[in-house]
Ligand code: ATP
């Protein structure tokens with residue numbers, strides 16, 4: 001990985017620009033609540049891949065007229081390492097409880113008939129999980145069928161570099 005400071009607001013602006021046509025087609029509104037001037041250390045291309053996957057899922061698995069949003073907040077108590085929490089949430093179809101433990105597996109798709117129309121391969125979330133781990137992040141999901149889903153990724157501000165003696 002190639003670590004450099006990544007400006008989160010700019011990263012999401014460029015992702016939103018790329019996904020806007022897909023959202024507009026389904027009359028889905030995309031919202032963002034991201035602090036200005038917030039940088040984290042990471043591999044920009046990989047971070048982009050993480051959030052492109054989460055946001056394109058959010059659009060794919062949300063019906064016409066729904067909402068997709070990104071919220072970024074800074075976490076960190078006195079002794080803890082400072083982190084950012086990025087939440088990608090939607091008002092979509094949701095994920096059944098029995099499928100939640102498996103959605104990060106390679107090729108796993110909920111209800112193949114239902115998701116066939118979106119034409120995916122079931123790899124997106126396994127890649128997201130892998131790339132999150134490379135950034136020492138933790139990823140979890142909360143979802144309710146018929147209400148929507150939230151994917152919550154917590155990332156440390158700084159990555160760990162090899163010692164340069
Ligand atoms: P692709 O490889 O093109 O991303 P995919 O979207 O089917 O294909 P994943 O992104 O790994 O694969 O997602 C796995 C499955 O989890 C999806 O098929 C879908 O059933 C479910 N899923 C993922 N994100 C959401 C979401 N935001 N709302 C509802 N279901 C979701």
Ligand code: MG
Nearest residue numbers: 057120124125
């Ligand atoms: Mg996907």
